[in-house]
Amino acid sequence: MSSTPPSPTASSRGRIPKVPFWAQILLGLVVGALLGWAAKSGDISWLSTTLGKIGDIFVQLLMLVIAPLVFFAILVSITNLRNVSNAARLATRTLMWFMITSLIAVVIGLGIGLLTDPGAGTGLTAADGAEPKKHGSWLDFLTGIIPTDVVTPFTQLKVLQIVFMAVVVGIAILKTGEKAKPVLTLSHSVLELLQKALWWVIKLAPLGTLGLVGTAISTYGWNLLSKYATFTADIYVGCALVLFVVYPLLLAGVGKVNPLQFFRGAWPAIQLAFVSRSSVGTMPLTQKVTERLGVPKEYASFAVPFGSTTKMDGCASIYPAIAAIFVAQVFDVPLEVKDYILIAFVSVIGSAATAGLTGATVMLTLTLSTLGLPMAGVGLLLAIDPIVDMMRTATNVAGQSVVPILVASREGILDREAYATADGSRLDDEPRVEAAPQPVAA
Numbered sequence: 001m002s003s004t005p006p007s008p009t010a011s012s013r014g015r016i017p018k019v020p021f022w023a024q025i026l027l028g029l030v031v032g033a034l035l036g037w038a039a040k041s042g043d044i045s046w047l048s049t050t051l052g053k054i055g056d057i058f059v060q061l062l063m064l065v066i067a068p069l070v071f072f073a074i075l076v077s078i079t080n081l082r083n084v085s086n087a088a089r090l091a092t093r094t095l096m097w098f099m100i101t102s103l104i105a106v107v108i109g110l111g112i113g114l115l116t117d118p119g120a121g122t123g124l125t126a127a128d129g130a131e132p133k134k135h136g137s138w139l140d141f142l143t144g145i146i147p148t149d150v151v152t153p154f155t156q157l158k159v160l161q162i163v164f165m166a167v168v169v170g171i172a173i174l175k176t177g178e179k180a181k182p183v184l185t186l187s188h189s190v191l192e193l194l195q196k197a198l199w200w201v202i203k204l205a206p207l208g209t210l211g212l213v214g215t216a217i218s219t220y221g222w223n224l225l226s227k228y229a230t231f232t233a234d235i236y237v238g239c240a241l242v243l244f245v246v247y248p249l250l251l252a253g254v255g256k257v258n259p260l261q262f263f264r265g266a267w268p269a270i271q272l273a274f275v276s277r278s279s280v281g282t283m284p285l286t287q288k289v290t291e292r293l294g295v296p297k298e299y300a301s302f303a304v305p306f307g308s309t310t311k312m313d314g315c316a317s318i319y320p321a322i323a324a325i326f327v328a329q330v331f332d333v334p335l336e337v338k339d340y341i342l343i344a345f346v347s348v349i350g351s352a353a354t355a356g357l358t359g360a361t362v363m364l365t366l367t368l369s370t371l372g373l374p375m376a377g378v379g380l381l382l383a384i385d386p387i388v389d390m391m392r393t394a395t396n397v398a399g400q401s402v403v404p405i406l407v408a409s410r411e412g413i414l415d416r417e418a419y420a421t422a423d424g425s426r427l428d429d430e431p432r433v434e435a436a437p438q439p440v441a442a
Contacts, residue, residue, distance in 0.1 A: 058208025078170030119329030
């Protein structure tokens with residue numbers, strides 16, 4: 001007696017279809033905006049408080065693992081380079097394209113600022129903003145890289161110092177050889193645990209999006225944007241030009257790949273960066289989409305963590321360029337050609353000062369101090385920072401994926417079949433623990 005197997009239609013009947021990750025975030029953004037608008041227009045304090053708590057908890061969960069994640073990601077990425085043929089060449093090319101794209105971004109920022117005069121006619125004064133708690137200077141930037149102890153960088157989240165220690169330990173492991181193998185094995189295991197834990201937090205991104213966007217709208221509404229309308233528009237337009245024009249042109253012209261396919265594969269990471277405002281918090285997802293776009297794991301595990309702490313086209317190029325022009329115009333300080341050259345220099349060389357954290361205040365103070373502009377200008381921009389930071393961070397993360405693709409393509413190690421079939425809507429599964437990496441052919 002034979003039994004008839006259930007038909008596919010019957011077995012799938014009643015099953016709830018899986019919503020793509022990007023659609024979940026989009027839904028959270030729309031619902032958050034509606035709830036934020038309702039809280040603002042109806043003056044519903046409990047709703048504003050609830051949205052704020054949801055957003056704060058999501059950000060706190062992201063920040064909880066950032067320090068150890070950066071340390072072990074950089075450490076492992078340094079040791080992974082031994083499995084890559086022409087590692088020094090790849091690292092050099094990566095840094096070169098970081099600088100090239102940063103220079104293009106800062107030129108776009110300067111051009112937009114000069115065309116639109118974002119600080120003219122705002123009526124703002126130093127009294128409208130608070131002094132920044134942190135100031136950046138070249139001396140602080142250089143001396144701040146080296147920690148005074150091994151604990152403080154982790155407790156105070158000094159990312160540059162964490163990167164420094166990770167690089168030193170990674171190189172020491174490579175030089176020690178077989179005796180350091182237990183430490184390297186442990187580091188791989190800890191990194192896998194951190195990435196899995198952070199992936200669970202990333203799965204909460206739609207809820208975090210709801211809280212963060214809702215809080216921004218309920219707190220600021222549209223009144224604040226009136227005085228900063230030109231400045232805010234400049235940041236979004238500048239970032240959009242880099243994100244949707246410069247990067248696609250480079251992908252098509254230099255990488256010889258389809259730009260639309262890049263956005264299809266990388267969109268979940270760009271979305272998460274937009275709402276979380278943290279390049280480092282988005283790093284595991286950025287690395288995942290970069291690998292699925294055909295970049296070898298051994299190279300991606302170096303380039304993406306490195307980029308998450310140094311590659312900031314939004315925060316360190318477009319933003320400080322437009323912000324410096326804004327501050328100079330508010331305080332009626334004329335800028336000369338040499339000042340614009342200094343802005344470009346600071347943006348290209350000092351981008352590591354942003355260190356992948358939320359916001360770019362330190363980078364802006366570094367730029368203003370180099371130009372001799374009033375530091376009080378930073379306080380004027382703190383109020384609007386959460387709104388512009390979303391677009392800045394999305395641009396940062398896109399660039400952190402674009403550059404490895406460009407380099408991999410130019411070096412002939414890009415898996416073009418994987419690139420052509422990458423689908424960001426299938427990123428709902430957790431990262432898999434893979435076998436030990438194999439050398440990449442040159």
